[in-house]
Amino acid sequence: MAITGVVGIAPMDNDMQEVVLSCEDFGLGKPLAECGNKQLGRLGEELASLYLESMGMELLERNWSCSFGEVDIIGEQDGRLVMVEVKLRVVAREDFDVAPELAVDYRKQSRYRKLALMYLSRQTRLDSIRFDVVGVKLMSEHEAQLRHxxxxxxxxx
Amino acid sequence: MGRRSFATHTAVLRGVEAQPVTVEVSVSQHVPGITIVGMPDAAVSEARHRVRCACKACGYEWPMLHFTVNLSPSELRKTGTGFDLPIAVAILACTGQIPIDGLDDCLFVGELALSGEASVVRGLVAYDMLAQEMGLTLVSPDNALGAGAKGARVLSHLAQLRQGVRELPVSDRWPLPTMGDVESATLDQADFADVVDQEMAKRAFVIAAAGDHGLLMVGPPGAGKSMMAKRMPSILAPLGETERAEAMLIHSVAGQDLASLRKGMRPFRAPHHAITLGGMVGGGRPVRPGEASLAHRGVLFLDELPEFGPSVLQALRQPLEEHEVRLVRVDGTYVFPSDFMLVAAANPCPCGYLGDPDHPCTCSPVRIQSYQSRIGGPLMDRIDVLVDVARPSSGRIIAGERGASSAQMAEQVREAREFASWRRSKDPDDRPDRARSVPELQLDAQACSTLEGVASRMGLGGRNIVRIARVARTIADLAKQREVNRDNVIEACAFRTRATL
Incomplete structure (x- = not known):
């Protein structure tokens, strides 16, 4: 898949960035309405990975899992591990006001903490960690908005 | 990047005392966040959110690190929001964002708003005392009075720390009241001159103030009982320096206004009769002083005395006898000073008109009996002066007559107290009159025989006889006589019995 254009990056402040991605086709192969949750979830992670790499993050793992659960993306930036949770929602219009990232609630955060401790214990190179969330709003088969x-x-x- | 760990001084309130606490912060890589240990209560645990937001709002960098905050000694329960500032300071020092010069000589207390603005917590006087004891400089937000402790530093915004703690402005200790303050305090107070046609009751107030006697007014509604009680502080001597410090400490810990105390005015507390036990002697969690302690060195006025709960009145026994309240809780004993002058008011019966010549009383004898029996026992033991307050004559009110003023009465009280302390100093043992037996009160022969006569005729018990003798002693002091004479005893008897009962 080739992203044809990053339509706009709006740095809201230091801690949050908003991007609109567009593409000939995200390669789903069928209309959005016919896609399953799993397929859409993978697309979200795909888009998030592409974006994070373009921001200079080195990706270490995709869908890393252990007994506590799964981490969507594990990357490294500025000598620090980054655990990324990707959340995707399909929306009818761009201005449709949903925030997929709100789904990362207290329970999910507490699970991520355990996952982080687990991952840290399995490697010795890095000992500092950061939690990021990427919310993906999928508007159509070729347009998505990302919030990092x-x-x-x-x-x- | 700064250091691995850092510690700041702060304190926690326990009763009316501040106890030293050290805030230790240790930094580690790992999952970012703040962990607070050392028995924090909910308010202390919430500090991390306030600290985080305040630091970010002031433009400090909030690093992705894990901070472990220990409040030591860990066995002490930590309460309140005063820990925000010391935690923030320790974290900022730890991460090398503020100069650490001089931080170790300071005791930090203050709550942080999300904007970084610091706000006052209650008990500043207690923190100040502790800081002086420990030889530290108190750093706290300026309070509403514009007064901090001596050499204390005022921090109103977290961003000020960038220049270092030595650059913070220094505030003055609450200054001694000036002549102007005392005058304005006198002007602020209500004057006894406004009370018309109550010369007998005013005499009772002078006697009570001169001899530290408890006072009970009995009278119908509208007689001016509350009005007179409110004027009691105006005839008492202004607070001395130590007394003022004691009263300010209690008021500060209870989060009460200190303005009138700073001027040297004695506290006047008039709790409603629906007050709970905890409200009267202190309680709650954390334990705070009650009305009986807030009235320390001042006046506690109990209006509608029989309406107070029996347990509330019973609880006053300890402060009346020992001048302090001791509350035992799971974590030990709390002692609150509680030395006040008791002024009480009551109606003679439930409808209030018993003994009123112009108004019939509608109460049955049984009701009157049960109403009057509600006060009694230990509380009545401390009430030496009982005065009947009749409704003032309408003619005198309309004519706008004015009686003795507060200034005149205060002068009488002052002279009597001076005389009494001179008289006592002549004795081999300089004990207060309250601790003396009847012969030690220096009654002359005539006075003794009069007292005997009254006692046998009215069937007075031992306790009542001592009380009459004490009041007679004060009356003699007011007349500057070394010996109590017959007239003094007769006047004292008049403040003992109710003509109508």
Missing amino acids: YVGAYEWDD
Whole structure:
């Protein structure tokens, strides 16, 4: 798949960026309405990976899993591990007001913390970590809007 | 990047005392976040959200690191929002974002708003005392009075720390009241001159103020009982320096206004009769002082005395006898000073008109009996002066007569107290009159025989006899006599019995 154009990057502030991606075809092979959740989920992760790589993040793992669950994307940036959770929603119009990223709730955050501790224990190279969230709004078969939250949450206990 | 760990000084309130607490912050890589340990309550745990937002709002960098915050000693329960500032300072120092010069000599207390603005927490006086004891400089937000502690530094915004703690403005200790303050305090107070046609009751107030006697007014509604009680502080001497510090400490811990205390005015507390036990002597969690302690060095006025809960009145026994309240809780004993002058008011019966010449009383004897029996016991032991307050004559009110003013009465009180302390200083043991037996109160022969006569005729018990003798002693002091004479005893008897009962 080739992204033909990043239509616009709107840096909201340091911690959040908004991008609109467009493409001839995301390669789904059928209309959006006929796609299953799994297929759409994979597309979201695909788009997020492309975007994160374009932002200079080195991708280490896709769908890394252990007994606690799965991490969509694990990358490395500025000498720090980045765990990315990707959330996708199909929307009818661009201005349709949904925020897929809101689905990353407290429970999911607590699971991500356990996953992080697990991943950290399996490697010794890096010991600092950051949690990012990428929300994908899929408008059509060839257009999507991405919102990237850098350091979306921390874990207090 | 700064250091691995850093510590700042702060304190936690326990009763009316501040106890030192060290905030230790340790930084590690790992899952970013803040962990607070050391028995924090909900308000302390919420500090991390306020601290995080405040630091970001002030333009400090919030690193993706894990901070472990320990509040030591860990066994002490930590309450309140005053920990925001010391935690923020420790984290900023740890990450090398503020100069650490001088931070170790400071005691930080303050709550942070999300904007980084610092706001005052209650108990600043207690924190100030602790800081002085420990030889530290108190750093806190300016309070509403514009007064902090001596040499204390005022931090109103977290961003100010960028220049270092030594650059913060220094505030003055609450200054001694000036002559102007005292005058304005006198002007602020209500004057006894406004009370018309109550010279007998005013005399009772002078006696009570001069001899530290408890006072009970009995009278129908509208007689001016509350009006007179409110004027009691105006005839008492202004607060001395230590008294003022004690009262300010309690008021500060309870989060009350300090403005009138700073001017040297004595506290006047008039709790409603629906007050709970905890409200009267102190309680709650965290334990806070109650009305009996807020009235320390001042006046506690209980209007409608029989309407107060029996347990509330019973609870006043300890402060009346020992001048302090001791509350035992799971984490130990809390002691609140509670030395006040008791002024109470009551109606003679439930409808209020018993003994009123112009208004019939509608209460049955049984009801009157049960109403009056509600006050009694230990509380009545402390009430030496009982005065009947009749409704003032309408003619005198309309004519706009004015009686003795507060200034005149205060002068009488002052002279009597001076005389009494001179008289006591002549004795081998300089004990207060309250601790003396009847012979030690220096009654002359005539006075003794009069007292005997009254006691046998009215069937007075030992306790009542001592009380009459004490009041007679104060009356003699007001007349500057070393010995109590017959007239003093007779006047004292008049403040003991109710003609109508």
